[in-house]
Amino acid sequence: MATVTFDKATRVYPGSTKPAVDALEIDIADGEFLVLVGPSGCGKSTSLRMLAGLEDVNGGAIRIGDRDVTHLPPKDRDIAMVFQNYALYPHMSVADNMGFALKIAGVNKAEIRKKVEEAAKILDLTEYLDRKPKALSGGQRQRVAMGRAIVREPQVFLMDEPLSNLDAKLRVSTRTQIASLQRRLGITTVYVTHDQVEALTMGDRVAVLKDGLLQQVDTPRNMYDKPANLFVAGFIGSPAMNLIEVPVADGGVKFGNSVVPVQRDALASATDKTVTVGVRPEHFDVAGADSDQGVAVTVNVVEELGSDAFVYGTAHVGGETKDIVVRVGGREVPEKGSVLHVVPRAGESHVFSTSTGARLSD
Numbered sequence: 001m002a003t004v005t006f007d008k009a010t011r012v013y014p015g016s017t018k019p020a021v022d023a024l025e026i027d028i029a030d031g032e033f034l035v036l037v038g039p040s041g042c043g044k045s046t047s048l049r050m051l052a053g054l055e056d057v058n059g060g061a062i063r064i065g066d067r068d069v070t071h072l073p074p075k076d077r078d079i080a081m082v083f084q085n086y087a088l089y090p091h092m093s094v095a096d097n098m099g100f101a102l103k104i105a106g107v108n109k110a111e112i113r114k115k116v117e118e119a120a121k122i123l124d125l126t127e128y129l130d131r132k133p134k135a136l137s138g139g140q141r142q143r144v145a146m147g148r149a150i151v152r153e154p155q156v157f158l159m160d161e162p163l164s165n166l167d168a169k170l171r172v173s174t175r176t177q178i179a180s181l182q183r184r185l186g187i188t189t190v191y192v193t194h195d196q197v198e199a200l201t202m203g204d205r206v207a208v209l210k211d212g213l214l215q216q217v218d219t220p221r222n223m224y225d226k227p228a229n230l231f232v233a234g235f236i237g238s239p240a241m242n243l244i245e246v247p248v249a250d251g252g253v254k255f256g257n258s259v260v261p262v263q264r265d266a267l268a269s270a271t272d273k274t275v276t277v278g279v280r281p282e283h284f285d286v287a288g289a290d291s292d293q294g295v296a297v298t299v300n301v302v303e304e305l306g307s308d309a310f311v312y313g314t315a316h317v318g319g320e321t322k323d324i325v326v327r328v329g330g331r332e333v334p335e336k337g338s339v340l341h342v343v344p345r346a347g348e349s350h351v352f353s354t355s356t357g358a359r360l361s362d
């Protein structure tokens with residue numbers, strides 16, 4: 001087992017002037033499950049491939065434990081990788097697929113069999129060891145791919161969207177299996193996904209990337225409660241946080257007919273006359289049409305989830321028409337076309353600089 005350190009690791013692809021990954025700095029603890037997340041093209045796979053040794057590092061360093069692996073070939077790094085396209089060898093049995101890397105490494109047959117059987121037990125694949133991959137379900141194939149990595153007993157697991165070939169339901173159950181397996185084995189893991197729900201549910205910590213730049217590394221809880229900037233605020237959470245540009249008022253911000261109190265410090269650091277307030281859908285207080293509080297939201301669509309419902313509406317706020325999403329109780333669902341008055345709940349709003357995107361509130 002080992003720590004993993006990205007020490008200002010940078011990758012500039014040949015022919016490009018802009019780094020695909022720009023001075024990435026993350027310290028990953030021994031046994032930690034770290035998830036790299038961000039939109040397509042933000043540099044997730046490039047970061048992982050630098051750690052794997054599949055991509056040159058053009059600046060900074062990468063360490064596994066106290067070994068500097070920046071320029072080591074992949075085979076000397078003691079890592080095992082599970083890719084999105086985990087192509088299994090179709091003509092080999094599950095057992096042979098799982099043991100292949102050990103066979104190449106010259107491990108003797110009895111030892112390979114023992115390791116494969118141990119991994120199969122962990123992955124619930126024992127009864128399939130003699131089958132060919134085509135006689136397995138998608139989820140079982142995915143577990144064989146995991147098995148290939150496990151038998152090697154690496155210091156670090158690297159996974160690049162390993163669930164993206166699975167259908168939605170299987171993806172949810174498999175992500176739980178992978179997360180619990182990782183905790184049981186205690187092997188430091190770096191996991192890439194573009195799915196923020198997967199990131200929040202699986203990671204001990206989550207690192208959000210955008211355009212090759214690290215935006216925030218934090219626990220899922222902190223990432224949700226205190227996004228560091230407008231990008232993270234909009235990216236983490238589903239439905240997304242409402243982000244609304246509003247005028248600064250005395251002691252708070254003006255939200256329609258209400259002044260929402262926000263920390264004095266947050267406003268002191270705002271150099272603009274407006275700030276962007278972030279409110280999660282579950283953090284509005286809702287009053288009826290006869291209220292004159294906050295802003296009036298005209299209901300366009302209601303998504304009922306049983307326990308609660310998401311109301312998608314429009315409002316005039318800060319001089320423009322904005323889409324607003326409000327979560328309401330499952331038994332308080334408004335009619336389409338009706339009007340709700342909403343006010344951000346005190347202490348639950350986030351304040352960001354409109355011009356720089358930086359978080360201003362605590």
Ligand SMILES: Nc1ncnc2c1ncn2[C@@H]1O[C@H](COP(=O)(O)OP(=O)(O)OP(=O)(O)O)[C@@H](O)[C@H]1O
Pocket residue numbers: 013014016020038039040041042043044045046047194
């Ligand atoms: N071999 C390459 N040569 C040149 N540019 C590349 C190469 N591979 C990736 N890039 C560029 O580097 C950037 C980061 O790519 P990367 O594959 O790391 O993104 P990603 O976050 O994994 O995206 P996705 O979610 O789509 O897999 C992109 O702009 C991409 O076009």
Ligand SMILES: [Mg+2]
Pocket residue numbers: 044045046
């Ligand atoms: Mg990728």
